[in-house]
Amino acid sequence: MGETSIEWTDATWNPVAGCTILTAGCTNCYAMRMAARLEAMGVDKYAGLTRKTGGRAKWTGQIFLDRNALSIPATWSKPRRVFVNSMSDLFHADVPADFIADVWKVMAETPRHTYQILTKRPDRMVEIVPCLPKLPNVWLGTSVEDSRVLHRVDELRLVPAAVRFISFEPLIGSVAGASLRDIHWAIVGGESGPGARFMDAAWVDEIQRMCRGAGTAFFFKQWGGKNKKAAGRVLNGRTYDEMPAAL
Numbered sequence: 001m002g003e004t005s006i007e008w009t010d011a012t013w014n015p016v017a018g019c020t021i022l023t024a025g026c027t028n029c030y031a032m033r034m035a036a037r038l039e040a041m042g043v044d045k046y047a048g049l050t051r052k053t054g055g056r057a058k059w060t061g062q063i064f065l066d067r068n069a070l071s072i073p074a075t076w077s078k079p080r081r082v083f084v085n086s087m088s089d090l091f092h093a094d095v096p097a098d099f100i101a102d103v104w105k106v107m108a109e110t111p112r113h114t115y116q117i118l119t120k121r122p123d124r125m126v127e128i129v130p131c132l133p134k135l136p137n138v139w140l141g142t143s144v145e146d147s148r149v150l151h152r153v154d155e156l157r158l159v160p161a162a163v164r165f166i167s168f169e170p171l172i173g174s175v176a177g178a179s180l181r182d183i184h185w186a187i188v189g190g191e192s193g194p195g196a197r198f199m200d201a202a203w204v205d206e207i208q209r210m211c212r213g214a215g216t217a218f219f220f221k222q223w224g225g226k227n228k229k230a231a232g233r234v235l236n237g238r239t240y241d242e243m244p245a246a247l
Contacts, residue, residue, distance in 0.1 A: 007221050007233070007241075008187055009116055010080035015069040015103055016088040016095055018049040020061040022120050025145030025170055028195050031087045032057045046087075056194075063094045070106050079112040090117055091124040097131075104132045111137050118143060118167055122155035134160045139185075139244070141165035146173030157182050163244045168207055169221060172197045176206060180214035184244040190224025190231070199224060204235060217242035 004012045017035065021027070032050055036057035039046040045064055050057040073082065084090060090100060107115045115138045119125055122142040129140065140161040142152040145168070156164050163184045168175065170191030180186065188207050190199035204220065211218040220240040223231035233239055 004083065004086070006083060006086070008081075008219055008243075009083040011076070012083045012086040013069065013072060013115075014085055014087045015066050015106075016063060016085050016090060016092070016099075017045050017066060018061075018063040019059050019088050019092060021059055023145065023149055024172060025120065025143055025149070028170070028191055028193060028197070029059075030193060032059055033193070035059075035087060061094075063088070063092060065095070065099055067102075070102060073106055073110045073113055076110075076113065079114075081114045081116060084115050084117045089119050089121060091119040091121040091128070093121070093124065097128055100128055101132060104135070104138075107138055108133060108135055111135075113137060114139065116165070117141065118165075120149075120152070122152050122159065126155055126158045129159050129161070134162070136162045139163035139165055141167055141185075143167045143169070144175060144178070145170055147175050147177065148173075150175060150178050153178055153180075153183065165244065170197065170224065171199045171203055171207075174200075174203050174206060178207075178210060180210050180216045183214065183216050185217045185219065185242075186211050187219045187221055189221035190228075192222065192224040192228035193226070196225050201235075208235075208240075217244045219243070 035046045036050045048062050051060050118141045120143050140159050142156045144152055144166055165185035167187045169189035188204055191197050208218050218240050219242055220235045222228050222233045225231045
């Protein structure tokens with residue numbers, strides 16, 4: 001928890017750990033591998049969150065609520081972008097609404113930071129977020145890996161947020177037909193690590209065109225693959241690091 005190499009944020013904050021595999025985008029989730037590694041290192045927070053299946057770490061579905069972590073953002077004096085729950089999903093069904101409200105309170109009390117919350121469960125976000133204060137420093141997003149989960153974009157549009165964003169990572173199929181209306185930011189990236197699935201450049205170009213048409217900021221994170229560093233993040237001769245305009 002803390003500083004991170006993730007290109008579109010500055011730090012991670014994990015008041016929740018653990019998750020459940022939901023759709024195809026979860027198959028090679030880096031957080032499963034990381035949770036297993038942290039458990040092996042003796043970090044109690046990650047005990048029992050994964051199990052080995054077919055030689056690979058997979059989520060057990062167990063969730064850990066780390067109330068001690070709620071105090072961490074207040075200790076960061078320098079403003080930063082904070083990816084909330086890189087090791088879980090704040091809107092997992094087993095995260096109580098009152099705990100989500102506690103996370104919201106922390107974000108409200110630390111307005112110098114910008115919080116980026118990403119979920120594969122925007123349907124639950126739609127249920128809970130309207131009951132919470134709309135905070136100018138909280139960005140809400142959902143993950144979309146292919147056209148089978150485009151309904152998540154429509155659900156995200158229903159959520160009141162200063163910034164709404166989509167993470168098209170891992171992009172494992174075309175998302176032709178998607179509408180980015182009222183979506184302020186799109187992150188695109190290929191899968192990386194063991195068993196990484198192919199990302200077609202045509203799918204990336206497709207999303208970039210959608211962004212141009214909708215006025216959505218476009219951030220190209222990586223090509224991915226087994227060696228993401230070697231593959232790099234250059235698209236059509238340049239990098240794209242666009243961020244949403246302050247709203």
